[in-house]
Amino acid sequence: MAAMDEAKENADSLLQDIQKKITEAFDIFDHETNKTVDVREVGTIIRSLNCCPSEAELHDMLAEIEEEEPTGYIRFEKFLPMMTTVLIERRYKPSPEDILLKAFQVLDAENKGFLTQEELKKYMTEEGEPFAQEELEEMMSAAVDPEKNCIMYKDFVSEMAVDET
Incomplete structure (x- = not known):
């Protein structure tokens, strides 16, 4: 059972590290400190996290997290789970x-x-x-x-x- 507990601790630690990186990157562009960023900044945030989606892929990502009535802003609470999944699945990695x-x-x-x-x-x-x-x-x-x-x-x-x- 100790090995399973250790594996769970490692997974939790990795998840916390990933979410910390996402939060730090998002906060740089959260100029109003209200947990939102301008939709035009999201590509820069994603690329700063070492992901290189195409413009079409970025558009799909934005469509997934944008409000039903677009406001021009993306909320952290929608960005975090989407970006966590992207990083865990190692999507949009840069070319070697x-x-x-x-x-x-x-x-x-x-x-x-x-x-x-x-x-x-x-x-x-x-x-x-x-x-x-x-x-x-x-x-x-x-x-x-x-x-x-x-x-x-x-x-x-x-x-x-x-x-x-």
Whole structure:
């Protein structure tokens, strides 16, 4: 019976850790300290918790937790159980480094080892699920090597990749 008690304690501890992380991330954006956040901030909160849903997946998540009459705000009491399930089930995990590198190599048709800002902008705004201008600017500020004025994607990929712990 001791082993079962220990397993339950470990599960409870893991659940508490997950819910603490969710609460801390939510609270950063709860500017009114009234346990609500602007619906436009939810994607940032989710991504800060190391989840990378597509815009369509994010839209589905919001639909699940939004009020029946949308208010423009998401309540913590609805966000917490949904996000707890997402983290426990390890949904929307970021891509590992080797997959990210292969994606950049496909874009680098000439195998130069880098992409120009113009190339990256074209791919991020004209292909697949396009980036918004703000997302593009944020990515460029992180991705562009200031000395070479291009994206040295091997370096960038290692910064983007998240170690699984």
